[in-house]
Amino acid sequence: xxxQLTPTGSAQSPAIELQPQTPELIPLEVAxxxxxxxxxxxxxxxxxxxxxxxxxGLLGPNGAGKSTLIRCIVGRALxxxxxxxxxxxxxxxxxAREALGWVPQELAxxxxxxxxxxxxxxxxxxxxxxxxxxxxxxxxLDWAALAxxxxxxxxxxxxxxxxxxxxAAGIIHRPRVxxxxxxxxGVDPQSRNRIFEMIEALRAEGTAIIYTxxxxxxxxRLCDRVAIIDHGRIVAQGTNRELIQSSFASxxxxxxxxxxxxxxxxxxxxxxxxxxxxxxxxxxxxxxxQIAGLLDDAAKAGLELVxxxxxxxxxxxxxxxxxxxxxxx
Amino acid sequence: xxxxxxxxxxMALRRDRPALAMSFILPIAFFxxxxxxxxxxxxxxxxxxxxxxxxxxSRASLELEKGLEREDSLVISTRLPxxxxxxxxxxxxxxxxxAAVKAGDAPVALIIPAGFGQNPISxxxxxxxxxxQLLSDASDMIAPQMVGGLLQKAAMTAMPAAMAEEGMKYTxxxxxxxxxxxxxxxxxxxxxxxxLETKDSSNIxxxxxxxxxxxxxxxxxxxxxxxxxxxxxxxSFYAAAIGVMFxxxxxxxxxxxxxxxxxxxxxxxxxxxxxxxxxxxxxxxAFNTLLAFAQLVVxxxxxxxxxxxxxxxxxxxxVVMGLCTAFAVAAFGMLLASICHTRAQLGALSTLVVLMMSxxxxxxxxxxxxxxxMQKAGLFTINAWAIDGFTKVFWRDLPVSELWPQVGxxxxxxxxxFLIARRIxxxxxxx
Numbered sequence: 001x002x003x004q005l006t007p008t009g010s011a012q013s014p015a016i017e018l019q020p021q022t023p024e025l026i027p028l029e030v031a032x033x034x035x036x037x038x039x040x041x042x043x044x045x046x047x048x049x050x051x052x053x054x055x056x057g058l059l060g061p062n063g064a065g066k067s068t069l070i071r072c073i074v075g076r077a078l079x080x081x082x083x084x085x086x087x088x089x090x091x092x093x094x095x096a097r098e099a100l101g102w103v104p105q106e107l108a109x110x111x112x113x114x115x116x117x118x119x120x121x122x123x124x125x126x127x128x129x130x131x132x133x134x135x136x137x138x139x140x141l142d143w144a145a146l147a148x149x150x151x152x153x154x155x156x157x158x159x160x161x162x163x164x165x166x167x168a169a170g171i172i173h174r175p176r177v178x179x180x181x182x183x184x185x186g187v188d189p190q191s192r193n194r195i196f197e198m199i200e201a202l203r204a205e206g207t208a209i210i211y212t213x214x215x216x217x218x219x220x221r222l223c224d225r226v227a228i229i230d231h232g233r234i235v236a237q238g239t240n241r242e243l244i245q246s247s248f249a250s251x252x253x254x255x256x257x258x259x260x261x262x263x264x265x266x267x268x269x270x271x272x273x274x275x276x277x278x279x280x281x282x283x284x285x286x287x288x289x290q291i292a293g294l295l296d297d298a299a300k301a302g303l304e305l306v307x308x309x310x311x312x313x314x315x316x317x318x319x320x321x322x323x324x325x326x327x328x329x
Numbered sequence: 330x331x332x333x334x335x336x337x338x339x340m341a342l343r344r345d346r347p348a349l350a351m352s353f354i355l356p357i358a359f360f361x362x363x364x365x366x367x368x369x370x371x372x373x374x375x376x377x378x379x380x381x382x383x384x385x386x387s388r389a390s391l392e393l394e395k396g397l398e399r400e401d402s403l404v405i406s407t408r409l410p411x412x413x414x415x416x417x418x419x420x421x422x423x424x425x426x427x428a429a430v431k432a433g434d435a436p437v438a439l440i441i442p443a444g445f446g447q448n449p450i451s452x453x454x455x456x457x458x459x460x461x462q463l464l465s466d467a468s469d470m471i472a473p474q475m476v477g478g479l480l481q482k483a484a485m486t487a488m489p490a491a492m493a494e495e496g497m498k499y500t501x502x503x504x505x506x507x508x509x510x511x512x513x514x515x516x517x518x519x520x521x522x523x524x525l526e527t528k529d530s531s532n533i534x535x536x537x538x539x540x541x542x543x544x545x546x547x548x549x550x551x552x553x554x555x556x557x558x559x560x561x562x563x564x565s566f567y568a569a570a571i572g573v574m575f576x577x578x579x580x581x582x583x584x585x586x587x588x589x590x591x592x593x594x595x596x597x598x599x600x601x602x603x604x605x606x607x608x609x610x611x612x613x614x615a616f617n618t619l620l621a622f623a624q625l626v627v628x629x630x631x632x633x634x635x636x637x638x639x640x641x642x643x644x645x646x647x648v649v650m651g652l653c654t655a656f657a658v659a660a661f662g663m664l665l666a667s668i669c670h671t672r673a674q675l676g677a678l679s680t681l682v683v684l685m686m687s688x689x690x691x692x693x694x695x696x697x698x699x700x701x702x703m704q705k706a707g708l709f710t711i712n713a714w715a716i717d718g719f720t721k722v723f724w725r726d727l728p729v730s731e732l733w734p735q736v737g738x739x740x741x742x743x744x745x746x747f748l749i750a751r752r753i754x755x756x757x758x759x760x
Contacts, residue, residue, distance in 0.1 A: 071597075074601045075601060076597050076600065076601055076759065077759060078759045094603065097601065097602065097603060098603075100601075102598065102601050104594050104597060104598060105594075106593060106594030107593065107594070108593060108594035108595040108597065108598040109593075109595065110595065111593075122598070122599075122602065125599055125602035125603060125604045126602045126603055127603050169598070170598075173602075
């Protein structure tokens with residue numbers, strides 16, 4: 001781990017006032033949550049549990065209800081039904097507010113203030129003051145690798161720096177549960193790596209995290225468990241292995257490209273219960289020996305094989321399998 | 330290529346309702362306001378209230394009073410308004426008339442001194458008798474001029490007998506006098522004129538078309554009883570008038586930070602902390618109040634430095650009025666920001682409302698020159714109350730205790746606007 005990510009000296013991990021009263025208190029518990037906007041049910045009976053030190057990924061297409069769920073948890077949207085408890089405290093209570101940190105998808109910062117001034121302001125909004133505030137600001141600047149840019153105006157920062165500061169502002173009060181809503185949107189690979197390290201540093205301290213993203217590799221790298229949300233419901237949740245197992249069991253995917261008339265290719269793929277993805281034929285097979293049969297049949301149909309590959313299903317396969325391939329906007 | 334560009338611009342304008350409002354509603358609104366102020370549609374040019382004190386009680390002074398009362402543009406007041414409805418109102422005296430002008434109850438007072446009737450008019454300005462006193466408020470530069478002119482007109486049209494008598498004196502002095510027969514005929518004619526004055530004085534007045542010029546028939550000694558020793562004449566008025574208008578603009582603009590924060594998501598983040606919506610709005614109200622007050626301080630300091638406004642001897646009144654005005658305009662800005670959904674909307678709405686309030690409320694044109702209906706309409710604006718308060722402080726030198734109507738109204742308006750803004754801001758609290 002990068003040394004900068006490890007708070008040192010007196011700045012290390014200023015403890016929040018709220019501590020779980022008993023070890024068994026669950027950091028976050030959502031039960032049968034329902035949130036409607038007019039006729040649209042954005043969250044439809046979602047239940048989930050976030051354990052201490054756990055990172056739970058929320059995956060779902062646009063409009064699936066992820067951000068609404070996050071906004072309900074953080075108290076910015078009122079649910080019609082259901083229950084949300086943070087360390088046993090109902091959402092909206094001061095105890096729950098202090099235990100929760102929120103990193104919104106938007107860059108919710110004051111552009112005319114410096115990095116330090118932003119952190120100072122949000123720290124004060126959470127009730128920090130004096131040396132505790134100063135320690136927390138220093139810790140967050142170190143955590144976000146922005147100590148050398150502390151005096152720079154936010155509007156002068158790069159996109160990646162703004163993202164990191166956005167995250168730092170969400171944890172300035174050192175919450176035990178952090179909700180991160182697509183924190184890596186629009187950043188370059190280097191900045192994304194840096195953000196991963198920041199999140200891993202938080203996890204190492206035992207912070208429980210809910211992480212929403214569209215990037216499967218992020219979920220695979222960071223999250224202990226993943227919940228896939230669609231149409232306001234959790235359609236599957238578990239570890240990567242569990243999700244793949246439940247969706248594909250021991251099956252694998254074969255991707256093959258053929259040269260020839262597209263109509264004939266499409267008809268042949270349909271006959272073999274496959275589907276066309278970006279011009280390539282995709283089949284799910286139980287055993288690798290089925291590949292030879294498929295290719296032999298393609299040759300008989302007059303299709304010229306360009307390339308073929310076998311791959312084990314991954315999280316993206318599960319995601320597409322469960323949510324479909326229709327465009328969601 | 331020009332046509333597609335025009336088409337695109339038209340489509341964009343059609344969907345930009347604030348810009349549309351700016352383009353069409355604002356000019357119409359302003360035209361209507363200024364037409365109401367200056368136009369003849371109401372046939373009600375502002376009447377000038379004149380306090381008339383008759384210490385002479387002579388035939389000439391009574392004729393003069395009647396002549397002035399016949400002027401449509403004047404409202405002659407001879408009696409103090411009675412606070413006790415049961416009690417009979419008492420006549421103005423020279424002292425109470427001067428106090429009334431100082432208090433702003435009337436811009437002009439005329440005091441007809443004892444002995445005026447013995448020699449009411451003169452030709453050539455060599456008046457020997459006591460002169461009429463014209464007391465005025467220097468903040469109104471037009472009223473004393475009008476009253477002075479109408480006074481001369483009244484003297485010429487309402488006192489023909491006095492004029493004839495004065496003419497005879499001149500004849501005696503410069504021509505050598507009249508024969509006994511001529512004298513008798515003249516006396517008969519004078520009797521006729523006096524009867525005519527009594528019986529049908531209105532006809533005389535209406536037939537007259539113009540008054541005398543300066544250095545006229547009756548001697549007038551004009552004196553400003555308010556602002557006569559002031560530096561920079563109308564500086565305090567304009568400092569308040571322009572100041573309030575720009576305070577309204579800057580407060581609206583500053584309150585717009587709320588919209589920026591809502592758009593950027595910062596508002597959500599703030600409200601997810603310990604900060605409540607009431608605390609957030611209260612904090613912004615406090616900041617905008619201090620900002621507005623600081624602007625007033627700078628403006629009045631500038632007026633003192635460059636235009637010799639006497640700020641330092643009016644500090645208590647300035648602070649009280651400044652803070653109350655700043656509070657009211659800050660709350661006004663909060664209300665506009667809470668109503669609007671975007672910065673563009675806020676810009677359009679604040680421009681419309683602030684300019685309308687400023688034109689009606691006296692920031693662009695003194696209210697005392699407006700028709701009575703417009704003067705009353707002005708009382709629905711922050712500008713009018715603020716300007717009245719600052720005028721009391723800097724122009725009339727009134728103590729802080731006399732500011733209670735303005736202070737009360739501005740504070741009440743500020744509180745009411747803030748409460749409405751808080752109510753509307755509920756839309757940001759929860760989705």
